[in-house]
Amino acid sequence: MLAQQRQQAILERIRRTGGVRVAELVRDLGVSDMTIRRDLEVLADRGLVEKVHGGATAAGTGSTEEPGFAAKSMRQQPEKEAIARRAAELVRPGTAVALSAGTTTWTLAHHLVDVPELTVITNSVQVADVFHRAARSDQTVVLIGGVRTPSDALVGPVAVAAVRSLNVDTLMLGVHGMSSRAGFTTPNLLEAETNRELVAAAQQLVVLADHTKWGTVGISTIAGLEQAHVVVSDTGLSEEARAELSEHVGTLLLAEPSTHAELEAAAL
The missing domain is CATH 3.40.50.1360 (Rossmann fold)
Structure with missing residues (x-):
């Protein structure tokens, strides 16, 4: 699975469940802990998720929130x-x-x-x-x-x-x-x-x-x-x-x- 596809899969899971744990993603996606943490870092830098201890949660979606392109x-x-x-x-x-x-x-x-x-x-x-x-x-x-x-x-x-x-x-x-x-x-x-x-x-x-x-x-x-x-x-x-x-x-x-x-x- 390509990095972009993996990140999309992670993002969709976070939107569906509200949050994910690094350990669960390592097990389900079959990649290393470091790879998952790097993926979450990329998603967080783009404003798509919020990193928390041991995983990530969905980013806030207020009525004035405007993500970048x-x-x-x-x-x-x-x-x-x-x-x-x-x-x-x-x-x-x-x-x-x-x-x-x-x-x-x-x-x-x-x-x-x-x-x-x-x-x-x-x-x-x-x-x-x-x-x-x-x-x-x-x-x-x-x-x-x-x-x-x-x-x-x-x-x-x-x-x-x-x-x-x-x-x-x-x-x-x-x-x-x-x-x-x-x-x-x-x-x-x-x-x-x-x-x-x-x-x-x-x-x-x-x-x-x-x-x-x-x-x-x-x-x-x-x-x-x-x-x-x-x-x-x-x-x-x-x-x-x-x-x-x-x-x-x-x-x-x-x-x-x-x-x-x-x-x-x-x-x-």
Whole structure:
């Protein structure tokens, strides 16, 4: 098992049980004590877990907590890849598409570089870089300005003013959380304001959110559930969440994540 796969397995166990012991991980994963402690150190440095004596526990998830891009990029990788593939099927050549900041929209960007004649509007430095590296002459990429957040979003008055002058066919929106009470939310007040402008500028709102986002509530609401024309999630979404979303959103699409082995084979 590769280090990244092992760390993902450790992280998923911590999220499921609330905490792990080093001795248990050594036994179950068949690696040394030093290897496990190194893995926990990596996860702790990225803000994903909190180290305690003899193990680690889940990191706090308050309504204003905003992990950095690197930390979020490790979470639910198979789910994000499946969601991105499914969402890319909704994008037609020759259209104007806005992508908000986030690791799921960043994953989507890697699939959209193959769509011809796109105009892409984004407030994400990371998303813009994906298209810049692809260097397709038939695609136009507009990176709006603003103040940079921990998740590499450009937000604030400059971003809001830029978005207000735009009209796009579809907005692909990544979110921090979603719930029946609060709708689609973010822990960053300025990012919420910018994202609300992106919602207003789009004819169609497509929300990309893996199953762990259900029940998570950030401090600021971007849009209500009923404003989403499409929500793309994964098959890990609970029956309760499926029923609630199906009642409020236009269309709910569920993508089937690949296993780690399938993802590794595909990369060869």
